[in-house]
Amino acid sequence: MRLTGSGRYRSLLRQHRDFRLLSSAFLVDQIGGWAASVVLVVWVFDRTHSPTWIAVTSAASWVPRAVFSTYAGVLADRYERTLVMLTSALLAFAATIGVTMVVAANGPVVAALVFQGAASVVFSGYRPAASAVLPDVVPERELVSANALFAAMENLVVVVGPGIGGLVLIAGSPAAGMALNAISFLAAALFVVRLQVRSRGDAGASGESLGKQISGGFTALWQRRIALVLVVFCCLDSAVYGASTIVNVPLSHQLGTGNNGYSYLVAAFAIGGVVAAGLANKLSAAIRLAPTILIGMFALALPFAVMSFVKNPYVAFFVLAVSGVGMILVDVLAITALQREVPGEVQSRVFGIFESAVVLSILAASFITAAILHATSLRTTLFVIGFGFSGAAVLGIGPVLASDRRSMTRMRALAPRISVLEALDLFTGASRATLERLAESAVESSLPEGRTILREGDVADALWVMTDGEVAVSARGEGGHARRLRVMQGPSYFGEIGLLRGLPRTATVRTLSACTLLRIGADDFFAAVQGSAVSSSLLMQSSARLARTHPRLSTTTEAVVIPPQRPDEPMAEADAEELTDA
Numbered sequence: 162m163r164l165t166g167s168g169r170y171r172s173l174l175r176q177h178r179d180f181r182l183l184s185s186a187f188l189v190d191q192i193g194g195w196a197a198s199v200v201l202v203v204w205v206f207d208r209t210h211s212p213t214w215i216a217v218t219s220a221a222s223w224v225p226r227a228v229f230s231t232y233a234g235v236l237a238d239r240y241e242r243t244l245v246m247l248t249s250a251l252l253a254f255a256a257t258i259g260v261t262m263v264v265a266a267n268g269p270v271v272a273a274l275v276f277q278g279a280a281s282v283v284f285s286g287y288r289p290a291a292s293a294v295l296p297d298v299v300p301e302r303e304l305v306s307a308n309a310l311f312a313a314m315e316n317l318v319v320v321v322g323p324g325i326g327g328l329v330l331i332a333g334s335p336a337a338g339m340a341l342n343a344i345s346f347l348a349a350a351l352f353v354v355r356l357q358v359r360s361r362g363d364a365g366a367s368g369e370s371l372g373k374q375i376s377g378g379f380t381a382l383w384q385r386r387i388a389l390v391l392v393v394f395c396c397l398d399s400a401v402y403g404a405s406t407i408v409n410v411p412l413s414h415q416l417g418t419g420n421n422g423y424s425y426l427v428a429a430f431a432i433g434g435v436v437a438a439g440l441a442n443k444l445s446a447a448i449r450l451a452p453t454i455l456i457g458m459f460a461l462a463l464p465f466a467v468m469s470f471v472k473n474p475y476v477a478f479f480v481l482a483v484s485g486v487g488m489i490l491v492d493v494l495a496i497t498a499l500q501r502e503v504p505g506e507v508q509s510r511v512f513g514i515f516e517s518a519v520v521l522s523i524l525a526a527s528f529i530t531a532a533i534l535h536a537t538s539l540r541t542t543l544f545v546i547g548f549g550f551s552g553a554a555v556l557g558i559g560p561v562l563a564s565d566r567r568s569m570t571r572m573r574a575l576a577p578r579i580s581v582l583e584a585l586d587l588f589t590g591a592s593r594a595t596l597e598r599l600a601e602s603a604v605e606s607s608l609p610e611g612r613t614i615l616r617e618g619d620v621a622d623a624l625w626v627m628t629d630g631e632v633a634v635s636a637r638g639e640g641g642h643a644r645r646l647r648v649m650q651g652p653s654y655f656g657e658i659g660l661l662r663g664l665p666r667t668a669t670v671r672t673l674s675a676c677t678l679l680r681i682g683a684d685d686f687f688a689a690v691q692g693s694a695v696s697s698s699l700l701m702q703s704s705a706r707l708a709r710t711h712p713r714l715s716t717t718t719e720a721v722v723i724p725p726q727r728p729d730e731p732m733a734e735a736d737a738e739e740l741t742d743a
Contacts, residue, residue, distance in 0.1 A: 170310045179298045179358045180307065183291065186352035188314050190250070190287075193345020195322020196329065198222070200338030201260070201277065203330055208270050221274040225281035227520035233286035234513015235374045238362025242290040242509060243353060249290070250350035252283035257343035265336035284346075288516055293508035296500045297360045302595055304497050312489045316434030319427065363506040378510030381503050387450075387564045388502040392515055393557060394454055395495035396522040397550060398488045401461050403526030404546050405430065405484075408465070411539045416474045429478040433485025450568075451561040453490065458554035460487030466547025469540040575600040578679065581628050581652045599686075603679035608672050614655075615670040621659020624686045627651040630676025636668040648673065660686055 174181050205218045237245045259276035263269070299307045329338040364374040382389045409426045418425065464484040471477045496515075503511045534542045578600035582588055588596065603626070608614065614625060617636055629651040637643050646668065649655065659666050660683055 170306065170313075173299060173303060173306055173310065177299050179356050180295075182352045182356050183295065183298060184310065184314065186246075186250075186349040187291070187311060188318070189345045189352070190349040191315060191318040192322050192325065193342040193348075195318055196326035197257075197260075197338055197342035199323045199326030200329055200335050201264075201273070204264055204335040205270055205273070208267075214270065218274060218277075221278045222281050223520055223524060225278050226285055227517050227524065229282050229285040230289065230516035230520070231375060231378070231510075231513045234289040234378060234510040234516070235364050235371065237286050237290035237293065237509030237513065238364035238378075238507060239374070240361065242294050242360045242362075243356050243358065245286050245290040245509075246294070246353045247350055249284050249287040250346050250353060253280045253287075254343050254346035254350065256280035256283060257339060257346060261336055261339040261343055264339050280346075285516070286513075289509040289512035292496065292500070292512040292515075293362070293505065294356075294358060294360045296505065296508075297358050301501065301598075304500055305493060308493045308496050308500075309489075312437070312493055313435045316431040316485065316489065319431035319434075323427075360505070362509055364510060375510065377507050378514050381507045381511055382514065385502045386560055388498045390557070390560045390564075391454075391491075391495040391498045392518065394458065394491050394554070395515070396518050397553060397557075398458065398461050398491045399519045399522040400526035401465070401484075401546060401550050402430075402488065403523035404530040405465070406523075407527050407530040407534060408539065408542055408546070411534070412468060412477070412543075415539065416472065416477050418474050425474065425478060426481055429481040430485040430488075433482035433487075434489040435485075436482070437486035437489035449565045450494070451558050451565050453494065454561055455554055455558060457487045457490030457494070459551055460484065461491065462487070462550035462554070463547050465543045469543040469547075571601075572597070578603060578605075578628075581626065581679075584652060585626070585654055587624075587654055587657060599681055602685040603681050606678050606680065608676050608678065610672055610674050612672045613669065614672065614676075614678065615666050615668065617666050617669045619666045621656065621664065621666055622683050623656060624654060624660060624681045624683075625656045625670070626654045626679040626681065628677045628679060630678075631673040632670050632676060633673050634668050634670050651676065657686075 174184065202215055202218055205214050208214075233249075256276050256279040260273050260280065263273040263276060295307060296304060325341075326338055329335070329341065364377065369377075382392065405426075413426060461484050464480045464487075467480050468477060471480060499511055499515065500508065530542060530546070533545055575597060579596050582596050582599055588599075608630075614632065627649065631648060631650050632655070633645055634647050634649060634655065635643055635645045655668075655670055656666070658664065
């Protein structure tokens with residue numbers, strides 16, 4: 162059964178305990194942070210009556226994040242990542258208590274902003290660590306859904322968080338808003354401490370200098386050009402967001418909604434992001450990445466050019482919602498590409514670089530947009546945003562198009578293998594992406610007549626798929642007398658019993674004619690079936706096959722869908738020699 166977007170999210174949350182904890186920690190932290198940002202800005206403005214101090218207040222959160230995220234990524238790769246997350250959350254809790262005390266005492270604004278900056282510094286390691294932990298929490302095939310859910314929550318919080326902050330201000334207690342933020346850090350820490358996953362990188366493992374540890378992240382990105390290009394596109398879409406923070410206020414006046422219209426425009430952008438999360442799931446499955454990236458960038462940027470002609474606030478709300486859709490499409494694809502392409506040992510460093518680049522893009526775009534707006538007009542500025550970023554997307558899409566061409570070439574080469582795998586009842590219900598990964602990881606070999614492929618009693622370390630040829634299956638079984646069980650012709654498979662049941666090989670398989678075989682290693686096989694129901698036909702067939710050789714085991718041994726505890730051994734020596742000779 163094909164799951165809808167919401168169905169995928171429910172399935173993710175239901176099946177993966179650590180993902181539920183990670184999501185809960187993210188949600189409470191984001192709600193507290195957005196609520197506090199509104200409260201702190203209002204408190205600072207009430208104390209200073211200065212727009213400049215509002216800009217300084219924003220800088221107190223953004224600048225430390227831009228400066229320290231790269232180094233924080235090194236720390237998240239040097240130590241156990243969940244420990245980094247826990248430490249970051251607890252230190253941020255302590256720093257935010259300092260902000261709360263200053264606000265409660267109506268103390269110096271500078272003191273409050275120093276504590277706020279300190280909270281941003283100590284919390285800068287949390288997101289690089291969490292982003293690197295996510296691939297260890299959910300299967301690779303579900304990464305897009307997981308990132309899309311995080312994007313949906315982040316955009317939903319943009320609407321809900323400031324609303325909570327507004328209610329706190331109505332109640333007349335800015336200190337309560339800051340206390341709420343402190344509690345959110347503590348709650349996040351309580352969720353993190355319950356995580357069972359353990360994940361770490363290799364920063365400093367060989368005694369390399371700090372400079373080399375940082376450069377390891379840049380090197381990993383440079384070596385994976387498609388991931389690097391997607392990061393650049395993510396910086397572009399973040400720059401559009403930074404530009405929007407400047408033009409939304411004059412836009413709200415153009416629409417006749419005054420200063421209050423600013424919050425409606427921000428909400429429209431965020432709601433578009435929530436809607437886009439499900440769409441990202443569908444488009445990410447497309448083989449061609451370039452069209453999806455261009456659609457996302459055009460959907461993000463061009464609505465700002467359209468806004469130069471819009472006078473109706475309801476139309477404006479819809480147009481900016483479309484823009485929010487575009488941003489999430491690019492973000493989800495970029496983050497998922499990093500998690501898939503970059504080795505786990507350096508992922509936190511790469512995400513630290515990513516965080517710094519995104520924040521710097523937002524800050525740079527906001528200053529440049531302010532300068533353009535000051536020098537020209539709102540309409541000109543909107544045109545620059547709409548057509549400028551769309552043009553930049555077209556100019557930068559070349560590497561993505563090249564990657565698409567390579568992917569198409571690879572898919573054409575894998576197509577025969579994929580057609581064999583999807584015809585087997587073993588992989589009933591497997592996704593197209595799963596079949597592609599299995600086809601790519603399979604090792605093909607050709608064996609002549611009379612060669613032994615499996616020996617009864619050997620370690621079960623792989624699944625074998627026979628694309629053509631004929632083999633004989635024999636076993637001594639519990640009776641101790643060798644007998645032929647059956648003859649199999651391709652396409653078919655064997656070797657699944659030992660993997661599913663955690664048993665040594667239960668039969669010997671020998672070629673009766675020249676055969677073409679695909680060997681799928683145990684790890685790749687379990688990556689395909691883990692986290693999804695093994696087809697009932699597979700379990701029935703494995704039980705039936707096992708009953709013919711080991712009837713007692715067939716009734717007492719339950720099928721497993723986790724890798725059995727087995728030594729890290731190569732193939733049995735005699736078999737390895739035969740395959741080498743072949």
